[in-house]
Amino acid sequence: MSATGIGGRVSQFGSAVAEGWTRERFGLIGAVALVLITFGPPFQVYLFTDFLVVALFALGFNLLYGYTGLLSFGHGLFYAGGAYGIAIVLRDLGPIIADIVGAGISPLVTFVVGGVVGLVLVVVVAVPVGWLSVRLEEIYFALITLAFGMLGYSLIIQDPAGLTNGTDGVIVLLGTVDLGGTSIRIGGRRLYYVISAVTVVAATYGVWRVVNSPFGTVCKAIRESPDRAGALGINVRHHRWMTFIISAAIVGIAGVLRAGLASVASPGLTHWSTSAIAVIATVIGGATYFYGPIVGAFIFLYIRWAISRFPTLEAYWELFFGVLLIAVVLFFKQGAVGGLYLLRDRLFGEGDIGGANGGGGGAFDAGSQVTTPPDEEAKSSNGDVRTDRGDNS
Amino acid sequence: MTTVLKAEDLRKQFGELTAVDNVSIEIDDGNITSIIGPNGAGKTTFYNLLTGVLQPTTGSIWLRSGVEDDLADVTDAEPHQVAQAGLSRSYQITNIFEGLTVRENVRVARISHEGTRLDFRSRATGDESVEADVEELLDLTGLTHIADTPCDTLSHGEKRTVEIALALAIEPNVFLMDEPTAGMNPTEVAEIVSLIRELDADLDTTFVVTEHNMDVVTDISDRIVVLAEGAILADGTPEDVLTDERVTEAYLGSDSA
Amino acid sequence: MIGIADVVIGLSLGSRLFLIAVGLSLIFGVLGVLNFAHGGFYMLGAYVTLAVISNVIDNFWIAAVVGALAVGVVGAAIEFSAIRRLYDRVDSDLDQLIVTFGFVLVIHETVRFIWGSGSYSIDPPDVFNFSVSLGGSTFNAYRLVAIGLAVAVLVGLWLFITRTYFGSLVRGTSSDREMAAMLGVDVPRLYTGVFFLGSVLAGLGGALSAPLQATSPALGDQVIITAFIVVVIGGFGSISGAFVGAMLIGMMQSLGPQFISSGSIAIPFLAMVIVLLLRPEGLFGGIGE
Numbered sequence: 001m002s003a004t005g006i007g008g009r010v011s012q013f014g015s016a017v018a019e020g021w022t023r024e025r026f027g028l029i030g031a032v033a034l035v036l037i038t039f040g041p042p043f044q045v046y047l048f049t050d051f052l053v054v055a056l057f058a059l060g061f062n063l064l065y066g067y068t069g070l071l072s073f074g075h076g077l078f079y080a081g082g083a084y085g086i087a088i089v090l091r092d093l094g095p096i097i098a099d100i101v102g103a104g105i106s107p108l109v110t111f112v113v114g115g116v117v118g119l120v121l122v123v124v125v126a127v128p129v130g131w132l133s134v135r136l137e138e139i140y141f142a143l144i145t146l147a148f149g150m151l152g153y154s155l156i157i158q159d160p161a162g163l164t165n166g167t168d169g170v171i172v173l174l175g176t177v178d179l180g181g182t183s184i185r186i187g188g189r190r191l192y193y194v195i196s197a198v199t200v201v202a203a204t205y206g207v208w209r210v211v212n213s214p215f216g217t218v219c220k221a222i223r224e225s226p227d228r229a230g231a232l233g234i235n236v237r238h239h240r241w242m243t244f245i246i247s248a249a250i251v252g253i254a255g256v257l258r259a260g261l262a263s264v265a266s267p268g269l270t271h272w273s274t275s276a277i278a279v280i281a282t283v284i285g286g287a288t289y290f291y292g293p294i295v296g297a298f299i300f301l302y303i304r305w306a307i308s309r310f311p312t313l314e315a316y317w318e319l320f321f322g323v324l325l326i327a328v329v330l331f332f333k334q335g336a337v338g339g340l341y342l343l344r345d346r347l348f349g350e351g352d353i354g355g356a357n358g359g360g361g362g363a364f365d366a367g368s369q370v371t372t373p374p375d376e377e378a379k380s381s382n383g384d385v386r387t388d389r390g391d392n393s
Numbered sequence: 394m395t396t397v398l399k400a401e402d403l404r405k406q407f408g409e410l411t412a413v414d415n416v417s418i419e420i421d422d423g424n425i426t427s428i429i430g431p432n433g434a435g436k437t438t439f440y441n442l443l444t445g446v447l448q449p450t451t452g453s454i455w456l457r458s459g460v461e462d463d464l465a466d467v468t469d470a471e472p473h474q475v476a477q478a479g480l481s482r483s484y485q486i487t488n489i490f491e492g493l494t495v496r497e498n499v500r501v502a503r504i505s506h507e508g509t510r511l512d513f514r515s516r517a518t519g520d521e522s523v524e525a526d527v528e529e530l531l532d533l534t535g536l537t538h539i540a541d542t543p544c545d546t547l548s549h550g551e552k553r554t555v556e557i558a559l560a561l562a563i564e565p566n567v568f569l570m571d572e573p574t575a576g577m578n579p580t581e582v583a584e585i586v587s588l589i590r591e592l593d594a595d596l597d598t599t600f601v602v603t604e605h606n607m608d609v610v611t612d613i614s615d616r617i618v619v620l621a622e623g624a625i626l627a628d629g630t631p632e633d634v635l636t637d638e639r640v641t642e643a644y645l646g647s648d649s650a
Numbered sequence: 651m652i653g654i655a656d657v658v659i660g661l662s663l664g665s666r667l668f669l670i671a672v673g674l675s676l677i678f679g680v681l682g683v684l685n686f687a688h689g690g691f692y693m694l695g696a697y698v699t700l701a702v703i704s705n706v707i708d709n710f711w712i713a714a715v716v717g718a719l720a721v722g723v724v725g726a727a728i729e730f731s732a733i734r735r736l737y738d739r740v741d742s743d744l745d746q747l748i749v750t751f752g753f754v755l756v757i758h759e760t761v762r763f764i765w766g767s768g769s770y771s772i773d774p775p776d777v778f779n780f781s782v783s784l785g786g787s788t789f790n791a792y793r794l795v796a797i798g799l800a801v802a803v804l805v806g807l808w809l810f811i812t813r814t815y816f817g818s819l820v821r822g823t824s825s826d827r828e829m830a831a832m833l834g835v836d837v838p839r840l841y842t843g844v845f846f847l848g849s850v851l852a853g854l855g856g857a858l859s860a861p862l863q864a865t866s867p868a869l870g871d872q873v874i875i876t877a878f879i880v881v882v883i884g885g886f887g888s889i890s891g892a893f894v895g896a897m898l899i900g901m902m903q904s905l906g907p908q909f910i911s912s913g914s915i916a917i918p919f920l921a922m923v924i925v926l927l928l929r930p931e932g933l934f935g936g937i938g939e
Contacts, residue, residue: 071744132927139684139743140930143882147922150875154916214504214520215513221501224490231444231488233476233505233563242511272875276751283748316763322755329749330735 034197042189046261049193051301052200053257054281058293059207060250061278066287067211068243069223070134071142073275074149077129078122078248080156080269082255085118086111087170087265088163094175107175111186115256122252123245125152130244134237137226146272153270169266172259187260196257203253204294210246211290219243251278280321284328286335295336396457397422397599398443398480398567399464403452405438405623412438414623415452420567422457425593425600427610430620436603437485439620440569444482445475456480457566476505481565481598483556485572491545495536495555498544499527502562526562533595534558534588550581554588561598570602574609582609589613611635655787656904662793662862664900665800666692669855670873671880672807672892673848679887680824680844682743683733686750689874690757691849695721695856696865697761700770710775714857718850725849728753729842737841754870762867769866796858803851804893811889820844824887879922885932895933 016024037048057079064070090110097113098106133144156164164170174187184191210216218239222229226236259265268274277300278293285296300321307317328335334342398420405413413435420426428436441447443454445467455464456478467475490498503523504510518524531537534554539547544555553573560568573589574582586609593600593613604610610617610631617634619627627637634640674688685691699717703710732749736742774792781788811817823830823840831837856865863869880899884891899918906917925933 069741071747132923135927136930138741139747140926142744142747143684143878144923144926146875146878147882147919147926151916151919151923154919158915209516210513212516212518213513214509214515214517215511217497217501217517218504218510220493220497221490224492225488227446227472227484228488228490228559229501229505230472231476231482232502232559233473234501234510235471235473239510246513273871279748279751315767316759318755319759319763322752322759324752325755326732326749326752329745329752330732333745 034201037197038190038193045189045193047301047305049189049196049257049261051298052196053254053261054277054301055294055297056200056203056254056257057251058278058281058285058297059204060247060252060254062282062287062293063207063210063219063247063250064243065279065282066289066292067216067219067223068240069226070137070240070244071279072133072145072247073142073272073279074145074147074152075248075251075278076270076272076274077149077152078126078251079255079258079274080152080265080267081122081125081248082115082118082252082257083172083259083262083265083269084156084164084170085121085252086114086256086259087172089114089117090172090174091170104178104180107186108177111174111260115253118256118259119249119252122248122255126245126248126252130241130248134240134244146275149270149272149275153267153272156267156270164265164267167267169264169268172263172265174260174263187263192260196261199253199257203250207250208290215239215242280325284321284324284335286333286337286339288334289337292335292337295340299336395422396420396464398457398601399455400443401453401455403439403442403454404450405435405442405447406450411623413442413449416620416623416625418618418625418628420599420601422566422597422599424615425589425602425613426616426618427614428601428603428618428620429605429607429610430626433622434620435623436620437571438623440482440571440603443475443569444480445470445472476563476565479564479566480569481560481563481567482569483553483560483571483573485575487549487552487556489544489552489555489559492543494541494543495547495558496527496531496540498555499530499536499558499562500524502559503527503530506563530558530562533592534561550577550584553577553581553585557585557588557592561592561596565598567599567601570600570604572603572605574604574606582606586612653787654784655789657901658789658793658797660901660904661897662796662900663903664897665796666855666859666862667873667876667880667900668800668893668896669803669858670852670877671884671896672803672889673851673855674877675881675884675887675889675892676807676851677845677848678881680820681729681733681737681841683746683750683845684743685845685848686747686874687728687753687757688750688848688852688877689870689872690754690761691721691725691852691870692856692859692873692877693761693865693867693870694724694757695853696860696863696869697765697770697856698853699857699860700772700865701765703772710772710861714854714860717857718854721853721856722846722850725852726842726846729845733845734838734841754874758867758870761870765867767867769864771864772861774861790862792861796862799858800893803854804889807851807889816843876918879918881932882922883925883933888932891932 013024019025037045040048057075060078061072061075064072064075093113094106094110097110100106101109129148133141133148136144157167159166174185174192176183176185186192186195211219218229218234221232222234222236222239229239230236255269258269281296281300282293283296284299285294286292303320304317307320308314332338396419398418400416400418403413403416404411416435416439428439430436438447442449449468453466453468456467456475457463458465458478465478467478467480470478490501493501500517500523503526504517507520507523509520509523528537531540534557536551536554536558539551544552547555557570557573560570570589573585577585589600589602590613592598602610602613614631616629617627617631618625619634619637619640627634627640629637670688670692673691674685677683677685677688695717697717698720699710699713702713702716706716707713728750732753733746736745736749739745774790774795778790778792778795780791782791782794811820819830819835819840822833823835823837827837830840856869876899880892880895882895883898884893884895902918906915
C-alpha cells in the first residue's frame with residue numbers, strides 16, 4: 001500500500017482489477033455501466049435516475065436503521081424538505097438570481113442555490129426533530145418520527161404560511177441554460193441523469209466514509225448494545241442525534257433530486273407511505289449491509305416496472321412487495337444482498353473470490369457485516385454470510 | 394493508599410422497598426474488594442447507583458478524578474459521564490457488542506476513550522495509536538487468537554473475557570465486576586480468576602467484585618463487604634468477615650453457593 | 651356555534667376509533683406488538699359485512715357479526731403463522747412492526763383485488779334509519795346506536811378483563827410473560843386469543859361504521875394513523891384510555907375545523923408528539939384501567 005503518485009495508484013488499481021472479482025473490478029464495472037446508461041432509451045434513463053434517487057433515500061434512512069438501530073417512519077419529512085427547498089427557491093428566487101448573474105446562466109445557479117437551500121432546510125428541521133426523537137427508542141421512536149412526518153404533511157397541505165401551495169404542491173421548472181447560442185435544458189433526461197448520478201455517487205461515497213469512520217463504528221456499537229456503549233463513556237443520545245442529522249441530510253439530497261426528476265414537490269413526499277418506501281427497499285435489500293438499500297431500491301423500482309408491463313398485474317404490485325417484505329423479515333433477514341453472497345458461495349465455493357491478501361488495509365473490516373464489501377467478505381473468519389443479531393430463523 | 398471511590402449514605406427506594414439502605418463505603422486503590430450477600434441483598438442496585446444507571450434517592454457518590462487525590466461528585470452524572478470519570482463495569486449478564494468482532498469491540502472502547510467518536514472523516518482503522526492500544530489490550534487479556542471472530546460465535550467464557558477487555562479499554566480507575574464467574578464451568582472459573590489476579594498486578598485499576606462463588610471470593614479478595622437487605626452487615630479482611638457470626642446467619646437458609 | 655349534531659357526529663367518529671384503538675392497545679399491552687395492519691383489519695370488517703349483506707343475507711346485524719368474526723380469524727391466522735416467529739428475537743419490536751406493515755400492503759391489495767378500487771356505502775338498518783332533530787340540528791339515529799355499542803363494548807371488555815379468569819390471565823401475562831409461563835399459563839395460546847379478540851374488535855368497528863362512511867381500500871391507511879394517535883394519547887394497553895382518547899380525537903375531527911381554519915389537521919399529530927415526549931406511558935394507566 002505504498003504506491004505513491006497518481007501513476008502508482010492507477011497501476012495498482014489496474015492490477016487489482018485484473019486480479020479477480022475485487023472491489024476495484026466491481027467499481028470499474030459500475031462506473032462503466034453508469035456511463036453507458038446515459039446513452040440508453042429515454043425511459044430507461046429516467047427509470048435508472050429514479051432508482052438512484054430512491055437508493056440514496058434508502059441509504060440515508062439505513063444509516064439510522066441498519067447502523068444505529070433506530071427505525072424511522074418519518075424520513076419522508078426530509079425527502080420532502082429537500083424537494084420543497086429547491087422548488088420554492090426556483091419559484092420565488094429565480095428572477096432575483098437572474099438579475100444578479102444574468103439570464104443565461106441563472107437556471108444553473110438557481111438549481112445549485114436551490115439544492116443548497118434544500119439541504120440547509122433539511123438540516124435546520126432535523127436538528128430539533130432529531131433532538132426530540134432520540135429521547136425515545138424502539139417502537140416509540142418509530143411512532144414519534146411517524147408523528148413528525150405526518151405533522152409536516154399536515155402543515156404542507158394546509159399551508160398556513162402560504163409557501164407550499166397546498167395539496168397541488170410546487171411545480172419545479174429547472175429551465176434552460178443559455179451560453180452564447182448553445183442551450184442546455186437542465187431537466188433534460190440525460191443531463192439530469194448525469195447530475196443525479198454524480199450527486200448520488202458522491203453522496204454514497206460520503207456515507208461509506210461515515211460508516212467506516214470512528215463515528216460509524218460507534219453507531220454499530222450502539223445498535224448492538226446502547227447500555228454497553230454508555231458504560232464505555234459514549235453519549236448514546238448525542239450520538240444518535242448526530243446520526244439522525246446526517247441521515248436526514250442524505251435523505252434531503254435525495255429529495256432535492258426527486259423534485260427535479262418529478263418536476264414537482266408534492267405533499268405526498270412527507271406522507272408516511274413515502275417514508276415506508278425507504279423501509280421496504282432497505283429491508284428487502286438487507287439492512288445489515290452497506291449496499292442493501294441500494295440493491296433493495298433497484299429491486300423495488302425494476303420489479304415494479306416489470307410488473308407494470310403486465311396490465312392485469314399492474315395494479316397489484318404492492319401485493320408483491322408486501323409478501324416479499326414479510327418473507328424477508330420472517331425467513332431471511334439478510335435480504336437480497338445476503339442472498340447474493342449466499343449464491344456466490346454456493347456457485348464458487350467459499351473464499352475463492354477476491355482473496356487478494358492485504359488488498360484493503362482493513363482486515364478489521366472483515367467481520368463487520370454492514371460494511372463488508374464483496375472482496376473482504378471472503379476474508380472474514382469463515383467466509384459465511386453474517387446474520388443480524390438475534391436472527392436465527 | 395488513597396480513596397478512589399466513595400459512597401456516602403447511599404439510599405435507593407423503589408416505592409415501599411428500600412433496595413439500598415444508607416450504605417457508606419470507601420474503596421482504596423490497590424485492593425480487590427469483594428461485595429457479597431444473599432440474592433436480593435441489593436448488590437446490583439448498588440452497582441447501578443454507582444454507575445449512574447439509577448439515581449439514588451438520597452446520598453452521594455464520589456470518584457477520584459485523574460491522578461490527584463481529590464474526589465469529584467458524580468452523584469447526578471449519567472452512565473457515560475461516570476464512565477468518562479473513570480468508573481468501568483461488567484454486567485451480570487454478559488453485555489458486549491455481539492454483532493462485531495472482538496477487535497472491533499475493543500476498538501469502540503478505545504475510540505470512546507480517545508474522544509474521537511464524532512470523527513467521521515478518517516477511517517476507523519486508520520489511527521495507528523488506537524490500533525496499537527487495541528492490540529496491546531487483546532494481548533493483555535489473551536484474546537489475540539480470536540481477534541477477528543464475531544462475538545456472537547464465541548463461547549460464554551470468551552465473551553466474558555471480551556467484556557473485561559472492553560471495560561479495561563477505557564483505562565478506568567475503578568472496575569466494578571458483576572458476578573464475573575456466573576455461568577462458568579470450573580476450568581473457565583480458574584482462568585478468569587488468574588486473569589483477574591494478573592490484571593490486578595499489572596494495572597493501576599482498582600477492582601471491586603460481586604461474586605457468588607465463595608472460593609473465588611476468598612481466593613482473590615483483600616477485603617470483603619457483606620450486604621444484607623440493602624445495608625452493610627460486615628466489612629473487613631476475609632478472615633474477620635467469614636468468621637463473623639452475623640454473616641453466617643444472614644446466609645443461613647439462603648443461597649450461599 | 652356548536653350544534654348537538656356536531657357533538658353526536660364527533661362521538662360516533664370517536665366510537666369507531668375506539669373499536670380500532672382498543673384492540674390495537676390490547677394487543678400491544680399484552681403481546682408487545684404494534685400491529686400496523688390493524689387499520690386493514692378494520693377495513694376488512696367493513697368489506698366482509700358489505701359482501702355478506704349483498705350476497706348472502708340481507709340482515710345488517712348478522713353480517714356485522716360475520717364480518718367481525720372473519721377478521722378475528724384472519725388476525726389469529728396472521729399471529730399464528732407470522733408474528734409468533736418473532737417473539738424471541740432480540741429486536742423483535744421493529745421486526746414485528748415491519749411484518750405487520752407488510753400485511754398492510756397485502757390486505758390493501760387483496761381487498762382491491764376482490765372488491766375493486768371503488769367505494770361502497772350502505773344504509774343503516776331500517777329500524778334506526780331515521781333523522782333525529784335535537785336543539786335545531788338533525789342527525790341519523792344510527793349514530794346514537796354506534797355510540798351506544800361502543801360504550802357497551804367498553805363496559806363488556808372492562809368486565810371481561812377485570813372479572814373473568816381469562817381476563818386475569820391476560821393481565822398477569824401483560825405484566826410478566828415469563829412469570830405467567832412459569833405459573834402454567836399457555837402463553838402462545840393466550841397470545842393468539844388476545845390477537846383474535848383485538849382483531850374481532852377492529853372488524854366490528856369496520857362493520858358498524860359501514861353505514862356511516864364510504865368504504866374504500868384507502869380506509870385502512872387513513873384510520874390506522876389516527877388509531878396510533880389514540881393509543882399514544884390514551885396509553886398503550888389502557889382500555890379506558892383508548893375510549894377517552896378516541897372520543898377526544900373524534901370530537902376534534904368534528905369540531906376542530908370550526909375553530910381553527912388552518913393547521914387543524916396538524917393538531918392531533920402535535921398532541922401525539924407532546925404525549926410521547928412528556929408521558930410516553932399515555933395519559934391513562936396500564937391494562938385493565
